[in-house]
Amino acid sequence: MAQSAPLILRLVASSITAVNRAGKIIRDIMNEGDLGIVEKGKNDLQTEADRSAQRCIVTSLSRQFPSVTIIGEEGPSNCEVPADWVVTDSDPQILQLTCPKELLDVKDHEVVIWVDPLDGTSEYTQGLLDHVTVLVGIAVGDRAVGGVIHQPYYNYKSASGDDVGRTLWGITGIGTGGFNPQLPPEGKRIITTTRSHSNTVVQAALDALQPDEILRVGGAGHKVMLLMEGKAHAYVFASAGCKRWDTCAPEAILVATGGCLTDMHGNKYCYNKDTCHQNVGGVLATAKGQDHGWYLRNLPDTVHQTLV
Ligand SMILES: Nc1ncnc2c1ncn2[C@@H]1O[C@H](COP(=O)(O)O)[C@@H](O)[C@H]1OP(=O)(O)O
């Protein structure tokens, strides 16, 4: 059954087991207490959890899909991967789904897997654990068509053992799973944005959009989850810090719920293997039912002048 399922379903099914294993690694490293923090750049940290989760995911997926391009945030590593970090089983429910016609004949060479092994690193180091996610996005050609978001600390205050954490997925033309999509409240504008990478242009964009409430939280995955679960109407980040691995998985799931993600000029990001990694035009994402164009029209000139 597993080998006969279409490639896109096998990719998502295997990504689900890989992110679940990575989430356990992230929790184990925090429990052991030695985060091994390295400063990659200004306001840009990496921990042992980022490195280990990436090795788990990339090794697990490349064993199963050796001809598919995988691009991970943390780059390659020559350290040996412990055998119990390599998972090659698949989520059986995903393999049973009916694949839309346009995704039936996708070939290995058309696919790029974008891996952010730990999104919200800054918040992880500060103990804001529910902001942390693990992101695996699947692009076919230029477009993000599949995504998996694992939240390793979902429910961690009330649950114990195996009940901690959850995994959301979405595939274009099929739908979503692992959560209950909700619309944000009518008659209000709640905007979510960065808490650790703000600047004057990021703030100018927010001011111009006149929100009723601003949710300053960490992680691109976490913010897109707020849109899909009805907690915010838009995610506005008028800065160039995010990369393709931050947006591929969230975009695919958001679009599968009826939402939209573009740069601040309204352009879709491209996810093929030759694209640049940086989301130079910032991130504007809106929940299902929101007028994406309204946000684009109401951004101040300074945003367009500053972002390419
Ligand atoms: N200036 C930046 N440098 C490095 N990463 C950034 C920067 N801005 C945003 N990011 C990445 O985008 C995510 C969302 O941004 P924010 O949390 O500021 O809203 C961050 O968690 C981080 O991903 P990561 O934690 O995987 O490195």
Ligand SMILES: [Mg+2]
């Ligand atoms: Mg990072």
Ligand SMILES: [Mg+2]
């Ligand atoms: Mg990230």
Ligand SMILES: [Mg+2]
């Ligand atoms: Mg990361």
